Amino acid sequence: MTKRPMAPMLALFLMLLMTVLTPRLFALGEAGPSDSNEIKKAWPTEGAKGELFHDVAGQLRCPTCTGLSVLESDARFSQQIKEIVLEQVESGRSKDDILKYFTQRYGAWILRSPPAQGFNIVAWALPIAILVLGPPAVWFFVWRRRRTVSTIGVRPTSDILREMDTRLAELRR
Amino acid sequence: MLADLGFYLLLLCCITSIYGSGAAVLSAVWRHRRLYRSSRLAVTSSLVMAGTAAGILLYSLFQRDYSIAYIFKNSSNDLPQVYTMSAFWSSLEGSHFLWTLLLTMYSTIALWTYSKDNEHIMPYVSACLQAVLGWMFYLLISYSDPFVRMFPPQANGQGMNALLQNPYMAIHPPTLFTGYTALAIPAAYSVAALLYGDITEGWLKTTRRWSLYAWCALTAGIILGGHWAYAELGWSGYWAWDPVENSSLIPWIFCTALLHSMIVQDKLGHLKRLSLVLAFLAFFFSFFGTFITRSGVISSVHSFAESPIGPNYLAFLASMLLVVALIYGFRAPSILPPEAEKVWGVSKESALVITQFLLLTLASIVCVGTLYPIVSEAITGERTTVQAPYFNTFAPWIGLGLIVAISVGNIMRYQSNKIPGGFRLMLWSLLASLPMAAALVYYGDVLATKKAYNLGAQLVGLVLCSWSICCLSGDLLGRVKDLRWNLRLFFGRNLAYFGGFVAHIGVLIAIMGFLGNYRGMQKIATLSSGESVDFYGYNLKFDKIEVNEHDNTTLYEGLINVHRDGQDFGLVRPARSKYVTTGNLNHEIGLLSTFWHDLYITLSDFDREGGKKATFEFHVNPTVRFVWIAAFVMVFGGLLAILDRFRGAKSRDTVRIDA
Numbered sequence: 107m108t109k110r111p112m113a114p115m116l117a118l119f120l121m122l123l124m125t126v127l128t129p130r131l132f133a134l135g136e137a138g139p140s141d142s143n144e145i146k147k148a149w150p151t152e153g154a155k156g157e158l159f160h161d162v163a164g165q166l167r168c169p170t171c172t173g174l175s176v177l178e179s180d181a182r183f184s185q186q187i188k189e190i191v192l193e194q195v196e197s198g199r200s201k202d203d204i205l206k207y208f209t210q211r212y213g214a215w216i217l218r219s220p221p222a223q224g225f226n227i228v229a230w231a232l233p234i235a236i237l238v239l240g241p242p243a244v245w246f247f248v249w250r251r252r253r254t255v256s257t258i259g260v261r262p263t264s265d266i267l268r269e270m271d272t273r274l275a276e277l278r279r
Numbered sequence: 280m281l282a283d284l285g286f287y288l289l290l291l292c293c294i295t296s297i298y299g300s301g302a303a304v305l306s307a308v309w310r311h312r313r314l315y316r317s318s319r320l321a322v323t324s325s326l327v328m329a330g331t332a333a334g335i336l337l338y339s340l341f342q343r344d345y346s347i348a349y350i351f352k353n354s355s356n357d358l359p360q361v362y363t364m365s366a367f368w369s370s371l372e373g374s375h376f377l378w379t380l381l382l383t384m385y386s387t388i389a390l391w392t393y394s395k396d397n398e399h400i401m402p403y404v405s406a407c408l409q410a411v412l413g414w415m416f417y418l419l420i421s422y423s424d425p426f427v428r429m430f431p432p433q434a435n436g437q438g439m440n441a442l443l444q445n446p447y448m449a450i451h452p453p454t455l456f457t458g459y460t461a462l463a464i465p466a467a468y469s470v471a472a473l474l475y476g477d478i479t480e481g482w483l484k485t486t487r488r489w490s491l492y493a494w495c496a497l498t499a500g501i502i503l504g505g506h507w508a509y510a511e512l513g514w515s516g517y518w519a520w521d522p523v524e525n526s527s528l529i530p531w532i533f534c535t536a537l538l539h540s541m542i543v544q545d546k547l548g549h550l551k552r553l554s555l556v557l558a559f560l561a562f563f564f565s566f567f568g569t570f571i572t573r574s575g576v577i578s579s580v581h582s583f584a585e586s587p588i589g590p591n592y593l594a595f596l597a598s599m600l601l602v603v604a605l606i607y608g609f610r611a612p613s614i615l616p617p618e619a620e621k622v623w624g625v626s627k628e629s630a631l632v633i634t635q636f637l638l639l640t641l642a643s644i645v646c647v648g649t650l651y652p653i654v655s656e657a658i659t660g661e662r663t664t665v666q667a668p669y670f671n672t673f674a675p676w677i678g679l680g681l682i683v684a685i686s687v688g689n690i691m692r693y694q695s696n697k698i699p700g701g702f703r704l705m706l707w708s709l710l711a712s713l714p715m716a717a718a719l720v721y722y723g724d725v726l727a728t729k730k731a732y733n734l735g736a737q738l739v740g741l742v743l744c745s746w747s748i749c750c751l752s753g754d755l756l757g758r759v760k761d762l763r764w765n766l767r768l769f770f771g772r773n774l775a776y777f778g779g780f781v782a783h784i785g786v787l788i789a790i791m792g793f794l795g796n797y798r799g800m801q802k803i804a805t806l807s808s809g810e811s812v813d814f815y816g817y818n819l820k821f822d823k824i825e826v827n828e829h830d831n832t833t834l835y836e837g838l839i840n841v842h843r844d845g846q847d848f849g850l851v852r853p854a855r856s857k858y859v860t861t862g863n864l865n866h867e868i869g870l871l872s873t874f875w876h877d878l879y880i881t882l883s884d885f886d887r888e889g890g891k892k893a894t895f896e897f898h899v900n901p902t903v904r905f906v907w908i909a910a911f912v913m914v915f916g917g918l919l920a921i922l923d924r925f926r927g928a929k930s931r932d933t934v935r936i937d938a
Contacts, residue, residue, distance in 0.1 A: 236640050236644070
């Protein structure tokens with residue numbers, strides 16, 4: 107039982123640590139101008155190199171956001187990646203080379219759509235399979251199928267109606 | 280003190296809901312009318328109590344009672360009034376509370392405004408709704424409690440997430456939740472029909488109205504969310520296919536599919552089981568989306584177990600799916616198609632089945648793309664990303680199919696492979712659509728697109744959309760002409776058809792708006808004070824950085840003078856806002872919006888000392904306004920269709936006795 111008082115102390119320590127660390131952790135992914143007086147670079151938007159830059163940066167995901175490419179994001183991480191992309195574009199490397207460079211560094215995770223290799227083929231094959239196999243399936247199950255309803259004990263509607271009418275007539279009488 | 284009261288009210292709500300659900304089941308089994316009435320009173324009292332609890336939370340928000348942890352985390356003393364109110368749903372606990380409150384409200388409305396024809400299935404409806412409510416209230420008193428106390432109370436709160444301090448965020452969540460919760464009613468009616476063993480006569484009319492209402496709310500909610508992203512996040516787009524967006528889109532697609540299968544059900548009595556399944560799935564996916572985004576499973580499978588709410592959601596969803604699947608398995612055979620032998624052939628109902636196929640394919644692609652990273656990580660251990668490029672490879676093809684289905688399907692006739700004057704209509708529409716498409720291309724400046732593929736996609740898309748609009752309009756004119764231009768008769772009897780017409784036009788306008796994404800342009804420039812840059816015919820001159828205090832923020836505004844063809848468009852003020860509470864810099868975009876395109880400017884960086892130099896990102900986003908207009912048109916169409924008094928009033932396969 108002597109260890110018991112340690113728990114609150116530890117918790118307090120952890121909380122203190124968290125309060126110190128959390129803002130820093132968040133700051134890593136935060137968007138915003140740098141504190142230094144250096145102004146963020148303008149990325150090229152025209153010419154062959156500008157297009158290549160756009161093409162490549164549009165294919166890489168922003169590591170700290172959901173759903174955006176590095177091109178669309180100005181989180182600090184994305185800025186760094188864009189700088190590397192720009193550097194490589196200017197040194198004349200091709201799109202595939204640059205993408206390969208990033209996949210080797212970060213894994214296929216950095217690409218915004220999974221490359222169609224290995225297990226990832228599933229992600230691409232599934233929609234195509236639905237699109238290709240769906241129409242025949244609809245044709246087979248909806249249009250072509252003969253209904254096989256068991257009609258044992260089922261009376262024609264006219265009989266039921268007649269019976270209802272007689273019952274109603276009896277009630278009214 | 281008040282917070283404790285709120286908590287106990289929610290606890291009571293949980294108890295009444297569980298009681299109400301049990302009582303409803305027993306009343307169905309025993310055919311006990313008064314027991315059913317008591318179950319209805321249970322949900323009504325839940326509404327009163329949950330409403331009071333919500334009132335307490337709202338009151339505490341305005342009182343800035345920081346002894347409640349939720350209020351401490353999501354508001355602060357300097358928060359403006361509007362956002363003090365919207366702080367209610369600005370975080371997990373509160374939004375779950377709002378969702379529950381709305382579900383209680385719509386359940387109560389649904390149970391009191393039933394039609395006489397549905398009287399015998401109402402106990403099942405009540406049981407289903409209150410079973411869901413029981414679980415939601417249970418979460419509210421366990422893992423998602425908005426009334427958790429904090430000790431010691433603080434003098435000021437941590438403040439609201441700056442991104443949520445936007446008018447669109449004040450109305451987007453309630454609208455979307457309205458859609459989600461309204462979807463519960465058709466789902467409950469479906470399960471009730473299965474339990475009862477047949478679709479009752481008034482079933483379709485009631486379900487159709489609720490589905491349409493849900494559809495309108497979802498449409499508005501989704502596009503409001505897009506508008507928020509566009510105005511607040513500063514990446515110049517409104518749709519990123521991210522998991523949160525996808526999980527709101529999937530129920531919308533199911534709801535759309537449901538509305539279309541209901542038409543066939545109404546006209547011919549077929550596709551009844553499909554309607555039942557779709558109504559349930561639309562509701563199921565509204566929860567499923569919340570589950571994957573809320574349990575943390577979306578960022579990584581391993582974060583799943585971190586919060587107990589994930590496993591709880593999973594257990595609930597799995598058991599709900601299991602129970603409904605069992606009910607369906609046992610009861611579906613008793614839902615019979617009409618007696619007449621059906622030959623589908625070439626007909627409007629076949630076109631509607633094809634539409635179903637396209638919609639469900641889109642839903643499954645969105646679903647596969649959203650879930651794939653989780654599945655892949657669980658199976659191979661490798662993390663993958665599925666984002667916009669993946670969805671954008673498939674979505675345009677589905678969209679193409681849908682445009683064709685909309686135009687051809689709408690002019691077809693039921694149970695007939697002949698379209699009266701069909702070829703003439705399609706041909707004339709094609710002729711009429713060419714000048715229309717040409718005008719769109721000319722004014723939209725489509726030919727400025729650089730890549731050949733993008734240009735081609737736009738041209739095909741615009742011609743098809745115009746053609747489709749002409750086909751629909753031609754069909755409308757034909758129908759009015761058949762009534763000898765008697766508009767009173769037309770609007771009195773065909774409001775559902777007209778609503779559908781308007782909604783489809785809305786969809787086509789939206790697609791034309793989406794096509795603008797193919798020709799977006801961007802320029803980034805670092806400018807010194809007085810320098811200007813030319814972009815897309817605009818002359819943009821940077822003046823200076825101005826610092827303004829505004830409510831709880833400090834704005835760093837980059838003033839830009841916009842000229843075009845000698846015309847002065849005045850100052851546009853893209854800015855960065857600094858919130859006192861967090862100190863982060865957020866984007867406040869500068870927008871110059873015209874009918875054909877938006878000039879969208881963000882201030883990406885600036886010299887903090889002198890304010891004489893800044894980097895701007897300029898975007899030209901074509902036809903964004905089309906999308907906002909489309910939202911209004913679609914919702915208007917949906918509302919018109921709700922007002923129709925006749926559609927769904929009779930189901931052809933039920934026996935009517937007029938005596």
